[in-house]
Each structure stands twice: as structure tokens, then as C-alpha cells.
Amino acid sequence: MGVIGVGEIGRALVDGLCAGAGEPPEILLSPRGSRTSAELAGRYPNVRVCADNQDVVDGSDVVVLAVRPQDRTEALAGLRVGGDRVVVSLMAGVGIDELRRTLGTGVPLVRAIPLPAVRERRSVTVTYPAHPVVDALFDGLGGALPVADEAGFGVFSALTGTLTSHYGYLATLTAWAARQGVPAEAAERYVRGLFQGVARSLGDDSRSLHQLAGDHETPNGINERIRTTWFDSANAESLTEALDALLADLRRSG
Template sequence: MNNHDNRISFLGGGNMAQCLLRGLIAAGHPPNQLTASDPVSACRKAIDSLGANAVASNQGAVDAGDVLVLAVKPQVLRQVLAEVRTAKDKLIVSICAGAPVAAIAKATSADQPIIRSMPNTPALLRAGITALYANANANATQRRLADGILSAVGKTVWVEDEALLDAVTAVSGSGPAYFFHLMEAMTEAGERLGLTADLAATLTAETALGAALMARQGTEAPAVLRRKVTSPGGTTESALRVMDAWRVKPALLEAVAAASRRSRELAEEFAQA
């Protein structure tokens, strides 16, 4: 969607804010409509170099934006929320992990339109996926606006139950780390079998990308794709038999469930603080 008439302000101008700014500018958003506040002068310099407006005070960013994107680390969010308290009519889009909508509303206003989102780190390459949840105060236009902002760094999906963001966090938020873990192991295995570290890493990364592209087509489920590359008595079957014996799938099921539980706990801790 075209957000180009909207003035968007980021509170916190670090990694995620800069990657969203780059994505928005690449999508044609006028840089002079974009503002970010950050106490760190190196961050402000980086924002300036994109052509966006960099300010040191959060109040400056609040005043400059119709939409306020909360892009600070969760530990400083409370302090920042105190500064957006006066912006009652403005849409708040939070990308902060573990900050429930009710806690943001409590610190701002009960009428505040708030959209909570969970991006993931491939957003840095504009290959992210973000799940969004809107409270009842956010209207359809505001939902489209938030969708347009997060679409600048990848795909977007919506959930209508905020509790599902814990599952999203466990699958796609933390998910890149699971794949990196698998890739570390595959690269190390390749090295043990005599490949150079570079070659093993290239083979692993390209294989991960190729497998992801096949799975993303969605024409066949991963289980079908897996069976298709597993000939009876072949090499893949030997490997998968070892994975079954070591209970890799049950371990992954338990790992993702643990991440979801931790996400819920962090949200509860934030709400109670």
C-alpha cells in the first residue's frame, strides 16, 4: 500500500529502524517524511545519510510523525512510552518483542490505536516475515498503514489473537537461529569429511536457500519434498535414520514450545513491571 502521504517517526534509530527506513525509501517513501530519534550520534549520522530526519529527542520524533514506530529495546520501552503519552490520536506501531498491547495502552491511552508486530532478523536483507496484531482502536486504514511499513522489509501476516504472537515469536522470530544452528552443524560435518570451511559453508547456505525456495512454492509439503529426495537404501535415508534415532524432530518440537513459553513469560513480566 502507498504510505507516502504519511509522516512516519521511529523512536529508537538502531538496526531495525534503519532497515525499515531503507526499505521505505526504496519503496518510494519521501525521506523528508521520515524521522527517527536516537541518543547515539552515530545512529543519527546513519539516519541522516539515508536522507531521513534524525533527532536526538523523542519528543521531536513524536511531534514530527502521524505514525509512531516503537523501535527501542524492550528495557527502555517504558521510559519511551512516557514520552509518547501525549500523542493520543496517533497510531502506535510497536516492533518491540514481548510488549503486550494492553501494557502499551496502559502507559499511553485506553483509546490509543496500537499495532503490535513481530518482525525477524532477515528483515535486514528485506527478506523478513512480520506478524501483526491490531487492537480494536486501530481502523482498517491504520492496519493498511502498518502493513505497508513492515512490508518494506519482507512479507507480512496478521493474527487476530494477540496470544498467537508467542507462537509466531517461537517459530519465525527465533526461527532464524534454529536454521543457523543446523547450518553450523552441517558446515562442521562437511569440514570433518574433508571440505574446506568456505566450501562447506557455501554448500550449506545454498542448500538451505534452495530448500527454502522449494518449500516456499507451497505446491508440495516439506514432508513430501523430503520423501522425494530419500531413495530407499540411499544416502539421505542413512542420514534421516540417524536423525530419527537421535530424536531430532521431538527435540525441535520441544524447543519451539519452550521459546513460546518464554515469550509469554516475558510479556507477563513486562506487563507486571
């Protein structure tokens, strides 16, 4: 497998593949992100850094494009991708048709949305279109979720845009507690523990998200109070509008 663009997600993919129970594949890394690439090659004997991006392509069966969308022109210019290779694009907002024009290739192209948790092999990765090689790859990293069309893929891509808002929400809770006189370190420790427990409860897929919410609150209790007074219909509508706008932008660019 080759990885062009070794940022946070590229690093997580390599860690997840190399730290699993099975025999890890040979992994070729682009020199882009040279410090990270060199660190990974020094840690794992099956990983090596190539001279350039074409070297990565030539030596790989599966080529993962993990560059930032705004860097794709520079990173992909002049690449020759042929044979029986499969290309996996992690670039948000770059559709299959555009990528095919950029690369000028007829090989299978697959879009994917892996998250940093692939490092622990716990991330469900959305893919489009379904491809047996690519879906098997992500099944080993927490699970593949193929979608039927590129429009649906865009919806999942928009959902990933809410990730850092969750961290911002937790930071806001911690800051509020500190303003009430609670030591900031103690507040952060408690908030982290509180929501780690929530994350574990999400593993119970026998209950819907609405059921989980109901099971965690009592009528007229403190959880119900915050949910109904802060996360009210206006708040929910604001979030919906933000997601609608993001999805529209992704579909225009992709």
C-alpha cells in the same frame, strides 16, 4: 513515520522503505543508536534524526517502537502519544495492555514481527491486531500476516526464536566437514550454496513442507537416512519442548 530505537530491525525497515519502487515516506529517527541514525540520515534525503523521542512522536503519523524490551522503561518514559497516531511495537513479550499502560494513550496500538529481510522487501510480517495503515506498510515490505488474537501472535513470536539455531546448524555442518579434512572456506561456500537453494524452493507454495521434503529425498537415500536417524522423534520432541517453554515465557511476560 518515526522509529524509536534504530538497531538492526529499525535499520532494515528504513532501508526497505527507502529502496523500494515508490516514493519513500519522510522518516524520523530517534537519537538512540546515534551512529546508525546518522548513517541512515546521511544516505537517504528523506531521513532525519530528531533531538529526542518526543520529537519523533510529534512529527510522525506512525510511530515504530523498535527498542529492546528491557530498555522500554527508559526509552518510553514520559512520552506523550495522542491525536490520530498509530503506534507499532516490535518489542517481543510486551503485550498490548502493558504497552497501553506504559504510554497512557488511547491511540491504536499494533504489535508486529518484522525480520531483517524487510530490507529486501521479502519478509512476511506478522501483525496484531489488523490495522489498514500498518498492514499496508508491511505489505510493501514483503507482506503482512494479521493474526486473530494475541495468543496466536505469541506462537509466531516463538517461531522467530528458531532463526539463529538454523545458522548454528549450518555452522555445525561446516565444522564437521572441516574436521574431515575439507578446507573450511570450501565447506562453508558449499553449505551456503546448498541451503540458498533450499530457500528458493520454499517460494513454491504449491507444495507443503512435507511434500518438499519428500521431493528432495529418495527411499533409503542419504537424505532420508539423516532425517530418520538424526532428526528422529526424540529430536523433534526436544525442539517442541523448547518452543513450549519459550511460548509460556512470552505469554507470562506479554
